[in-house]
Amino acid sequence: MTETIAPAILLNPIDDVAVARRAVKAGEATGIGDLNAAQPIPRGHKVALRAIPAGREVRKFGQVIGVATVDIGAGQHVHLHNLAVVASEHQHQYSVDIEETGMLPPDERRTFMGFDRGAGGVGTRNFIGIITTVNCSATVSKYIAEHFNRTGSLEGFGNVDGVVALTHGSGCAINTKSEGYTLLTRTLQGYARHPNFGGILMIGLGCETNQIAPILEHYKLEESDRLRTMTIQHLGGTRKTIEAASAMIREMLPAVNAATRTPQPLSGIKLALECGGSDGYSGISANPALGHASDLLVRHGGTSVLAETPEIYGAEHLLTRRAIRPAVAEKLMDRIDWWRRYTERNDAELNNNPSHGNKLGGLTTILEKSLGAVAKGGSMPLKAVYEYAEIVDEPGFVFMDTPGYDPVAVTGQVAGGCNVICFTTGRGSVSGFKPAPCIKIATNSEMYHHMQEDMDINCGDIVTGEDTIEAAGERIFESIIATASGKKTLSEEYDYGDNEFVPWHVGAVT
Known part of the structure; x- marks a missing residue:
C-alpha cells in the first residue's frame, strides 16, 4: 500500500x-x-x-x-x-429501479466450450453421479465412487471427470406430506437432471420412507441408459449391490466418455453467487466485483443466481426495487416472512448471523452483512424468485430462497441447475461442490497469499486502491468462461468437493 x-x-x-x-x-x-x-x-x-x-x-x-x-x-x-x-423496517418499493438491461445483440455474445445435453441443458463438467435416497445407502455409494476414482478404473476414459457419491443424512423417519420431504426429493431430482452428469445411478436401501419410484413418478424421470436405479435389499446386500452398481457404471463409461465439448452460448451458464467466511472487506471488494461479473454474464445471455435469504435480510428493499414485476418482489417478501416465522418457531432470530469468523473480520450485524452480500447480485433487473432447489428456467438475474449455511445454499443452487459457482470469502472458505466447479475469490490480499493454494482470484487490491471493481469483475467474468470450458479450479486440482452435498433439512425426524 x-x-x-x-x-x-x-x-x-x-x-x-x-x-x-x-x-x-x-x-x-x-x-x-x-x-x-x-x-x-x-x-x-x-x-x-x-x-x-x-x-x-x-x-x-x-x-x-x-x-x-x-x-x-x-x-x-x-x-x-x-x-x-x-x-429491518423499510418502505418496500417494487419495480422502481429497473435499469436498461444493456443486453448484447446475439452476434456479439461470447461462447464457451460445453457439453450439450439437449433439453437437459449444457454441462460444464462430465461426471457420473451416484445419488442416495437415504443415509442407509451412503456407505455403499461412497465405496463404489472410491473404487472408480482411486483404483485406476477410469483409465482409458479421460473425458470422464470422475464418479461422485451424493450422500446425505436423511431419507427416512420423514413425513412424505411434509415440507422437508418436498425439499429433499426436489433436490435429488435436480441433481438427477443436472447437465454436469453424463450418467446417474440412484441407490436406495429398499425399506426407507423416501422411495425411488415416487420420486421418478412425481418429477417425470424415466430410467434410461443415463439414469439407472437399484436398492440394496432387492439385490441381496452390500457386496452384491457394489458388484451390480460397478457393472452398471462400467456400462455407462463408454457413452459418457464419448461426450465432447462444443461451442455453446453463455445462455448455457447458470452461475451460483455465494459468499462464505465473509469479512469487513467482502462488501467493498470481492462481492461488488462479482456483481459486475454477474452483470456481464447476464448481458451475454447467461443466468446468475443469488441466494441465502437470511443474508439479504435488511437489504431486501434493494432487490424489490429491481424486481421486473411487482409479483416478483412480493414473492421475495413472502420468503422473508416465511423466515421470520421459521426462526421464531425454532426459538432463533435472523440476527443469529453473522458468524464468529464474520465478527472477527469486522462485521457486526446481519444488516451490515446483508448489504455487502447483496452486492454479489450486481445491478440487473430481478427476473424471478425460486424456492429451494426449484429448477431455474428464467434467464437473467434471479434469486433462490436458501439458508445462509454455505453447503446447504449451494446444494440448492446446483439442484436448480447452476453449473458454475463463484464463492467470495474473506476468512478463507475452502469448499468444493462436485459436480459444479467452484471459483474461490478472496476479498483481501493477506488471506489470498496466506491461503493461495485454495484461492483462485484475488480482489484485495481493490481495498488498497490498486485495482478497480470493474477490472476485477472482468477478470472474474473471464474466469467463469474459462472454467465453464474446462479449466480446473484449485478445488478441482486438489480433488475437493465430495462432501458438500447437504440438502436442506426442515421439520421433525420421527
Whole structure:
C-alpha cells in the first residue's frame, strides 16, 4: 500500500463509519478529513466518523446497519460492544429501479466450450453421479465412487471427470406430506437432471420412507441408459449391490466418455453467487466485483443466481426495487416472512448471523452483512424468485430462497441447475461442490497469499486502491468462461468437493 492511500475507506458521504484498510493505531490519522483514531481499529473494522449518541441509527453503505447501544465518540472503534441490530423496517418499493438491461445483440455474445445435453441443458463438467435416497445407502455409494476414482478404473476414459457419491443424512423417519420431504426429493431430482452428469445411478436401501419410484413418478424421470436405479435389499446386500452398481457404471463409461465439448452460448451458464467466511472487506471488494461479473454474464445471455435469504435480510428493499414485476418482489417478501416465522418457531432470530469468523473480520450485524452480500447480485433487473432447489428456467438475474449455511445454499443452487459457482470469502472458505466447479475469490490480499493454494482470484487490491471493481469483475467474468470450458479450479486440482452435498433439512425426524 502506498503512503498516499488513506488508512480508512469512506463508502458513502452520509455514512457514520469508515472501514480500516489496515490496522490503525490509536492517535493515527485515518485519512478521512482531520479524524484521528481514538483507539486501535483492527483491519476491516469500523471507525466512527463523528460522535454518535446512544440510540441513534448508524449508517454504512448509505444504509442503516444498527443502532448505537452507548454513546460513541468520534474516532472510536464501532463493533459488537457498542452497536446492535435493529429490526429491518423499510418502505418496500417494487419495480422502481429497473435499469436498461444493456443486453448484447446475439452476434456479439461470447461462447464457451460445453457439453450439450439437449433439453437437459449444457454441462460444464462430465461426471457420473451416484445419488442416495437415504443415509442407509451412503456407505455403499461412497465405496463404489472410491473404487472408480482411486483404483485406476477410469483409465482409458479421460473425458470422464470422475464418479461422485451424493450422500446425505436423511431419507427416512420423514413425513412424505411434509415440507422437508418436498425439499429433499426436489433436490435429488435436480441433481438427477443436472447437465454436469453424463450418467446417474440412484441407490436406495429398499425399506426407507423416501422411495425411488415416487420420486421418478412425481418429477417425470424415466430410467434410461443415463439414469439407472437399484436398492440394496432387492439385490441381496452390500457386496452384491457394489458388484451390480460397478457393472452398471462400467456400462455407462463408454457413452459418457464419448461426450465432447462444443461451442455453446453463455445462455448455457447458470452461475451460483455465494459468499462464505465473509469479512469487513467482502462488501467493498470481492462481492461488488462479482456483481459486475454477474452483470456481464447476464448481458451475454447467461443466468446468475443469488441466494441465502437470511443474508439479504435488511437489504431486501434493494432487490424489490429491481424486481421486473411487482409479483416478483412480493414473492421475495413472502420468503422473508416465511423466515421470520421459521426462526421464531425454532426459538432463533435472523440476527443469529453473522458468524464468529464474520465478527472477527469486522462485521457486526446481519444488516451490515446483508448489504455487502447483496452486492454479489450486481445491478440487473430481478427476473424471478425460486424456492429451494426449484429448477431455474428464467434467464437473467434471479434469486433462490436458501439458508445462509454455505453447503446447504449451494446444494440448492446446483439442484436448480447452476453449473458454475463463484464463492467470495474473506476468512478463507475452502469448499468444493462436485459436480459444479467452484471459483474461490478472496476479498483481501493477506488471506489470498496466506491461503493461495485454495484461492483462485484475488480482489484485495481493490481495498488498497490498486485495482478497480470493474477490472476485477472482468477478470472474474473471464474466469467463469474459462472454467465453464474446462479449466480446473484449485478445488478441482486438489480433488475437493465430495462432501458438500447437504440438502436442506426442515421439520421433525420421527
